[in-house]
Amino acid sequence: MSGGPDNGAAAPGGRAGRRGARWLVLAIPYLWLLVFFLVPFFIVLKISLSMTALAMPPYVPVFDLAKGIDNVVAGIRQFTTDNYVWLIEDALYVRAYLSSLWIAAVSTFLLLVVGYPIAYGMARAPRRWQAMLVMMVILPFWTSFLIRVYAWIGILKKEGLLNQMLLALGVIDDPLTILNTNTAVYIGIVYSYLPFMVLPLYAALERMDDTLLEAAADLGCPPVQAFWKITFPLSMPGVIAGCFLVFIPVTGEFVIPDLLGGSETLMIGKTLWAEFFANRDWPVSSAVAVVLLVILVVPIVLFQNQEAKRAEREGR
Amino acid sequence: MKPIVAVAAIALATFPASVAVGADHVVHVYNWSDYVGEGVLEDFTKQTGIQVVYDVYDSNEVLETKLLAGGSGYDVVVPSATNFARMIAAGVFQKVDKSKIPNLANMWDAIQQRLATYDPGNEYAVNYMWGTTAIGYNEGKILERMPDAPVDSWDMIFKPEVVSKFRDCGVHLLDSPDDILPAALNYLGLNPDSKDPADIEKAGALVASIAPNVQKFHSSEYINALANGDICLAVGYSGDVLQARDRADEADNNVTVVYSIPKEGALMWFDSFGIPADAPNPEAAHAFINFMQDAEIAARNSNYVYYANGNKASQPLLDEEVIGDPAIYPDEATLQKLFTTTPNDPQTQRVITRAWTRVKTGG
Known part of the structure; x- marks a missing residue:
């Protein structure tokens, strides 16, 4: 928290009141963060340092504040880092993290390739259409995410729409196996996360000053070169925002790999689910979650820095 | 052991809380989806005056995780045997009061004996279906x-x-x-x-x-x-x-x-009724289990869901396509090979x- 510029000044009553109000406004997001992020995080952290047990809940130690502070202290003495050691010892987890990061990186690239032309087209469209185009990008959210992913099962499966269509058109002779492969996972991710890529790109492109391109053309710059020299660099904030907005949630994605992926799909979200539900190993799954958070903090901090720098530049 | 099906939604919609009833007249049942005969739950309410709040799951994992977390609020749950045994050890269940379930007399000893590997003395689990x-x-x-x-x-x-x-x-x-x-x-x-x-x-x-x-x-x-x-x-x-x-x-x-x-x-495998230790209404839970072990009700359930049940007395009442299907009720020789x-x-x-x-x- 940063102090106000008027720190230490002997403030008259009115000013102190305003300052109090400002602190109150600031306190709300911090309180929110404390209650809905930090407290749950410390609970997860605590479980990750516990040991699995055949009990309710399935780990020890369990803190019972009613039994006094001694109970908590004794519990803290029992904390163990075994679960983290386990994550390193078993190659599965490292592979699952790396595989998730890889799938997220490839998906982000694909989303950028698919999303950029869409956003570009939207930004170049006549003004009066633009609100409607933005609306159309958001429209899929009106249907439940789960149902939309389920729908892809119907499209991609062996006897599904896509294969039927390709067979009818004579493009293929045998139905393609797409469902339950990584290809299906990529299709699902690109489809589901497209709006998160398109909207920030559109926001950046829409703000661009067209006269720059006119000037480039006047000076003899061909359109393709003008795109790479002017449009793309100016849309960089949108590219970065879009990439982070999709990369971070895709890394921990569970629903899409579970429904569309197959035995070859290894993602940390699925591993975490299996540890928590199938193996009932809450401590290890909590450790998986903590490590995932630490891994994702890196891109999140990078993103924050980028945003802060941009705000500074634009603020001046 | 059933998938997510639309029946879940239908089952829930069929039992609106139309009548205001006290907490002691409600039983919260958490069962596999698509797992009871048509009209069976309504008949239970008619006979006992106890409303059924019926909720469904599609995997033992989800059920077990909820129960291990505690305070699930359910009175009757139906886990499979290996999960059941582990949860008995974890202290999830209370012992069934056999005096409140006279229909236990209908149970099939061949199933009871096998179920006892998971629940010695059949103290916690009352078999519903097996396969x-x-x-x-x-x-x-x-x-x-x-x-x-x-x-x-x-x-x-x-x-x-x-x-x-x-x-x-x-x-x-x-x-x-x-x-x-x-x-x-x-x-x-x-x-x-x-x-x-x-x-x-x-x-x-x-x-x-x-x-x-x-x-x-x-x-x-x-x-x-x-x-x-x-x-x-x-x-x-x-x-x-x-x-x-x-x-x-x-x-x-x-x-x-x-x-x-x-x-x-x-x-x-055996899916069996159990009563969580922290069940809000164990009385109603016992009444529900007793009702489900009525020979006629057990037969209605099996005839509808096509699973074998653990209720011997229901066997004469089963449809031929259920009791006569070796995939549902294996013959004696096959039964011996099952482990x-x-x-x-x-x-x-x-x-x-x-x-x-x-x-x-x-x-």
Whole structure:
């Protein structure tokens, strides 16, 4: 928290009141963060340092504040880092993290390739259409995410729409196996996360000053070169925002790999689910979650820095 | 053991809280989806005046996690036996008060004895339905690829040169080491209930050797996939495969699903009623279990869901297509070949978990 510029000044009553109000406004997001992020995080952290047990809940130690502070202290003495050691010892987890990061990186690239032309087209469209185009990008959210992913099962499966269509058109002779492969996972991710890529790109492109391109053309710059020299660099904030907005949630994605992926799909979200539900190993799954958070903090901090720098530049 | 189905929504919609009733006149039941006969819950309310709040799940994992977290608010739940045994040890359940369930006299001793491996003395669990874990297949597609396919044997799954013939049309295995590893152990001629890490490793290696032919490890998707003809071979729960068979028949899509209990034997499973230790209304829970063990009600349930029940007295009332179907009620010789497993201690569980993870990830 940063102090106000008027720190230490002997403030008259009115000013102190305003300052109090400002602190109150600031306190709300911090309180929110404390209650809905930090407290749950410390609970997860605590479980990750516990040991699995055949009990309710399935780990020890369990803190019972009613039994006094001694109970908590004794519990803290029992904390163990075994679960983290386990994550390193078993190659599965490292592979699952790396595989998730890889799938997220490839998906982000694909989303950028698919999303950029869409956003570009939207930004170049006549003004009066633009609100409607933005609306159309958001429209899929009106249907439940789960149902939309389920729908892809119907499209991609062996006897599904896509294969039927390709067979009818004579493009293929045998139905393609797409469902339950990584290809299906990529299709699902690109489809589901497209709006998160398109909207920030559109926001950046829409703000661009067209006269720059006119000037480039006047000076003899061909359109393709003008795109790479002017449009793309100016849309960089949108590219970065879009990439982070999709990369971070895709890394921990569970629903899409579970429904569309197959035995070859290894993602940390699925591993975490299996540890928590199938193996009932809450401590290890909590450790998986903590490590995932630490891994994702890196891109999140990078993103924050980028945003802060941009705000500074634009603020001046 | 049933998938997510629309029936869940229908079941919930059928029991609106139309009458304001006190808390002691409500029983909260958490059951597998699509798992009771038509009108049975309404009849319970008519007879006892107790409202049923009915909620459904589609996997033991979700149920067990909720119960282990505590304070689930349910009065009656229906886990499978291995999960049941583990939860008894964890202190999730209260003992059933047998004096409040006179219909326990209807129970089938053959099932009670087997269930006692999980719940010694039948103190906590009252069996609802039971079945086997074996092979479901698409008859047309299998015979087309291999006219002399050994459909009555685990060779179908565990012999690489056989199962690889079906790789192209889709093979699913349950994502459940507790179901698949005992079958592999049994196939290898080892004790299906072995806790020896060396045996478990061998079983894991066997499953890993055929894993490249497996399109997906999943515990419910195969029902739809078999019924629609999207896959041609699956290891699954009897009732689920039979449900796929019926759906394919109804859809009239030229898909014939067959359920086969291999000659080497198969694992039995038991879904049983239990009352959580923190159940808000144990009285109503006992009344509910007693009602469900009424011979006529048990028969109505089995005739509707096509599962064998643990209620001997209901057998004369069963439809011929239920009691006469060896896939549902296996004959005596097959019954002798069926095996059960006992719960694993945490160390063994970890060995199993590791072996299974290696199977699934090719590690």
